Amino acid sequence: MKKRPTSTTNHRLICQIASASLPLPRARLSPCNCREREEKKTEMEMALGFRGPSPALLSPASSSPARAPRASPQPAKHLFGLGSSSSSGLSSPLASRTSLRCRPERRVHRPIACSAAQTTETPTEEKKSQLIRRSDIRNIAIVAHVDHGKTTLVDSMLRQAKVFRDNQFVQERIMDSNDLERERGITILSKNTSINYKDTKINIIDTPGHSDFGGEVERILNMVEGVLLVVDSVEGPMPQTRFVLKKALEFGHAVVVVVNKIDRPSARPDFVINSTFELFIELNATDEQCDFQAIYASGIKGKAGLSPDNLAEDLSPLFEAIIRCIPGPRIEKDGALQMLATNIEYDEHKGRIAIGRLHAGTLKKGTDVKVCTSDDSCRYARVSELFVYEKFSRIPVEIVEAGDICAVCGISDIQIGETIADKTSGKPLPAIKVEEPTVKMSFSINTSPFVGREGKYVTSRNLRDRLYRELERNLAMKVEDGETSDTFLVSGRGTLHLTILIENMRREGYEFMVGPPKVISKRVNDKLLEPFEIATVEVPEEHMGSVVELLGRRRGLMFDMQGVRGNYFAEI
Known part of the structure; x- marks a missing residue:
């Protein structure tokens, strides 16, 4: 039993609510996934290690929650921002959280040795000898929770990479080109751009932050080898942070954590790094993935650094971290042509444009190719035009080598998930999988x-x-x-x-x-499953009773309450 917070302390309530209920005001809701209610307690415990809830699950409509056993998380090497090694004997999320809080708050102001051994592909032993890495290209996706500053950070990266002229007027959030995106101030569709830094081409993909557009993020992760995980310096990891990080770790991508908005007066960099590291452990990240590089940045000012107290005058520490920590694409240069169509755009003059990363071989303008979804379903087409992303536009080229992201014209019926392969010996790549609607x-x-x-x-x-x-x-x-x-x-x-x-x-x-709108229910093993969501509500103590009563009327089940004062946590 820990010390009960005083009356001036806000309380954090974490509870389960049915998706069929109306949205709660000022509550953070997470997306829905399919799980048994028997797993609910495990996911709820995992949600306690950070501020945001875990992705919502599916539970039987008529059964009581039961605590499920959980394997101990894998040990990690470093606590970034704290300067201590993690304990190898953590047996539960509560134990890991307690261990993390008890560590001395020393900061690490040095570059972290990054592991760049993970890629999206899992090649066989025979193909490993044929695969090589391109050192002149980095393919990255910028992922984060909504309003954590992804698009603003990309704007600063483009400006400092001299994408725009000095006298050119550039509006804010240049990547949000859709009318609805500008009106609502959110990112809906993923966009591609590229910059050049010290003879290295960095392909950047800006992704949405809302959980409703998680399908965009899941598709884009097939095109990259690493991600920039942007986390707000005050809020820390949130529900969508957990979702996108889980997907990135499943792909085996390298992760660079960017603590953004570090210039805010209420910034809590140590708490954010601590919570993010704990999230890595809860998601069963490997030791190499837990050895992530932490960068502190202010996207709106265009500054970054290895320490929150010592920022450089530009984003060069961030660019250096991308080149150092994100691996180049693993390719089969002399292999048969393979390109997975990850995104589709439409042009009035060119028709459908397939966008994706070239996994193997080379692609030339005017080449006859085979378009296939499986070995038995193939058709033939010709590449009429070929583009690569250069700065903020598409540049026509005659040839594209493996590892680069390109746009292909001339295939009028191309669909997302189809493979553009060599006409004679090409084979399809695995199809893109996204989670089911809710x-x-x-x-x-x-x-x-x-x-x-x-x-x-x-x-x-x-x-x-x-x-x-x-x-x-x-x-x-x-x-x-x-x-x-x-x-x-x-x-x-x-x-x-x-x-x-x-x-x-x-x-x-x-x-x-x-x-x-109606919630989609499922029946698995003769059990009716309904979605539910994990909601985190921060409320002053005097209003706590009213909020608990409101949650109860909406079939809410409170399973944890914490008193929060600064960086101090008190379990009630």
Whole structure:
């Protein structure tokens, strides 16, 4: 039993709420995954090690939670920001959290020896001897929770890499080019750009931060060898931080942690590094992955450094960390052509443009290729145009070598997840997998007396064509026929995911009706599973009773309460 906080201390309540309930105000909700309720306690315990909740799970609709045994996390080598080695005898999340808090708060102000041995591929022993690494290219994705400063950091990286002229006016968040992105201040679609630093080309992919667009992040991780995990210097790891980090670790990517917004007066760099390291342990990261490089940065000022108290005047420490810690792409230079289409763009003049990383061989303009999803499903096409990303635009080229990210034109029916391979000996790459949708809504034609007054596409055929066209680039969405011929069931990763689709269709001139969102339930092993979400609520002590009562009315189950004062945690 630890010391109870005083009356001035805010309380953190962590509880389970049903997804079918309305969203709680000022609560952080996490995405939904499929799990048994028997695993719920394990995931809940894992959520206690940091501020944000774990990804939401699926639990049986009528069963009581039961504590599940959890294997002890793997030992790690260093506590970045604390300067001490982690204990190898941590047997539970509570033990690891207690051990971390008891360590002396010494900071490490030196470069960390990074491990760059992990890649997205898992080649066989025969192919390992044929694979080489390109030292002149780095492919990275910038991932983070919403509003932790990914896009602002990319803006500063582009400016300091001299992508823009000195007298050129550049608007803020240049990567958010979509109208909805600028209006809402969020990133919805992933974007590609590149910079050159000391004879090394760095391909950068900016990704969304909301859990509803997690499918974008899952696709992009197939194109890169490492990630920049951006964490707010005050909030620390949050729900989407956990989700994207888990996916990156599953791919075996190298991770560079960027503690952003370090110039904020309430910044807590030691707490953030401590919590992030603890999150690595909870996600069963390897010793090499736990040996991550920590960079402290201010994206809006364009400064970075190895210490929060000693920032350089530019982002050179961040660029150096990328080159040092992120491995170059592992390629088979003399092998048969292989390229996985990870993203699709559309141009009025060029048609469909496939974007992806060239895994093996070389690709030339005018080459006849084989497009396949499996060994038995292939068709032939010709590459009419070829582009690479140079600074903030696509540059036409005649040839692309393995390891680089490129854009291919000329394949009119290319789909995400298909492989562009050598015409004679090419083989398909593994397909892209994303998590299942969690919420569904009904879309139907407008049958009100005001039909046709606001839109020009009002028929069920127009609606069907538009919805199925959305599936061509949005892998996290599904469309099914409804009970009637003019009704369609659209499933997505969350209400925001579906709301963006609705608004885009409205602006394009489509007129339709939508039903209320419904949670997708499943039946596994004769058990009905329903999604639930982990919510973390920070509230002053005088309002704690009202919040607990509100959670109870929404079928909430509180399983932990902490008193928080600065960096001090008190278990109640």
